[in-house]
Amino acid sequence: MSSLQFDIAHLFAGSLVLASFMMLYQDRLYALLNVYALHAGVLALSVAWQAYVQQAPHLYVTALIALVFKAIIIPVALHRIIKRLGIHREIENVIGVGLTMMAGIGLVALSMVVMLRVTPGADALAREDLAFALSVVLLGLLIMVTRRNAVSQVVGFMSLENGLVLAATGAKGMPLVVEISVAFSVLIAFIVIGIFLFRIRERFDSVDVQALDRFRGERR
């Protein structure tokens, strides 16, 4: 494997981590969705490059799925949901941006240390992909933790799933069936979450999940 191939894979995977940080930074819902679409687009590029490097044609299908479902259909559907919920002008801010960013950098550093330590035998491309994939997953979790709005939590979940796809394509010999079933399970989860969003709104007049805390009797 030439060093240029590795550099291009590094470029796409690094941009994916950067896009995760951009999502962490956004406090407006529409902007968050646009960055999510960008995230999925970068993922599709990264997967397509892996397909080219590994000479694995089925990965092109995965890239296509990422592009069509995650970069186009899901953002458009979420746009509509936000419009119907009437929260498209909301700005959310739970804890300070600076603190969240620092936590994010810490998570990226952690995942790199962990992944580079535990995979000394694997080839460079897979190691690097795994390290970045773990950091995208952790950043997705961080997005879900720091947001109160249910819609942005959904977006965080979806970006987490993008990290999983990156990890799966980095490892050689992942069968296509598994990838398609993962993609569709996420789609179904998305539909279920979408229905739940409207149920939550009907019951509490808001998609702020703090309302749920009160309902559970946690916060007095």
Added chain:
Amino acid sequence: MNTLRDILSQGAQMSLVLGLAPLLTGFVRKVKARLLRRRGPPLLQPYRDLIRLMRKDVVLADNASWLFRVIPYLMFAGTWVAASLVPTFGNGLLFSWTADLIAIIALLGSARFFQALAGMDVGTAFGGIGSSREVMIASLAEPAMLITVFSVAMIAGSTQLSYVAEFMGSDAVGLRVSLGMAFVALTIVALAENARIPVDNPATHLELTMVHEAMVLEYSGRHLALIDLSSQLKLLLYVSLIACVFLPWGTATADASVARLFSGALLYFGKLTVLGFLLAVFETSIAKMRVFRIPEFLGAALMLALLATLLRFVSGSL
């Protein structure tokens, strides 16, 4: 022979930056004015301003201390030395073996420290506001700058600027995502450090928004001329720093012929023109930020620089 050549090259670049700095500022002002459909001052106006200020008498406040009078010279000297450390049209500067990128940051930092002291020296309210804001911006911009330098130094394997520039021009760089992030981070830092529009407006005299201007409000005559010249030098320094690290093509090597040096100089003028034009376009297309949003803006630079370092760490350890 070689030593003589090095001294000549260093001397030429030192006088070049000094002579060119007001022109760059004049060019940026001119392009900004044209973009706003004004005619704007002529390109040589900054030189005329400097000469006019040099001729005028200095008016000092009654309670100004000796520090107040010394500081313009200190600032100018620090900035000029820092600017002469950045390769412009040719690498292999004589001074680059005595000071590296971190020393450049330290020189600029001490110049700013003295400037903030001068702002508070006379005891007017404006100077105090300006100094406190300037120090707030600097305390955010400097870490970002340092970490950007670290990520660039990790890629090039040295903090020696001539060496870095030569490495960036060679094929050994490859395609580095870290460099892209470092470029954006350095651009943000450069905008903040040079009091450019999203952070500070260089043309304003409105109390609520001015940062740099508020600090130097008490200065006049040749002191003001020196301060203006050193801020123009600083702008040129950052533009040439970006040019020599991220657009290294055509920079003459240490042992180049005269023709190569000449073409390097022409290319350097071209780079300055392009970067100055881009700066003017950026400044006209964006609004000034509230002071309390500046930490977020500079925080983005810090984050990008940190991320660049981390990414470089991964690809370096594989």
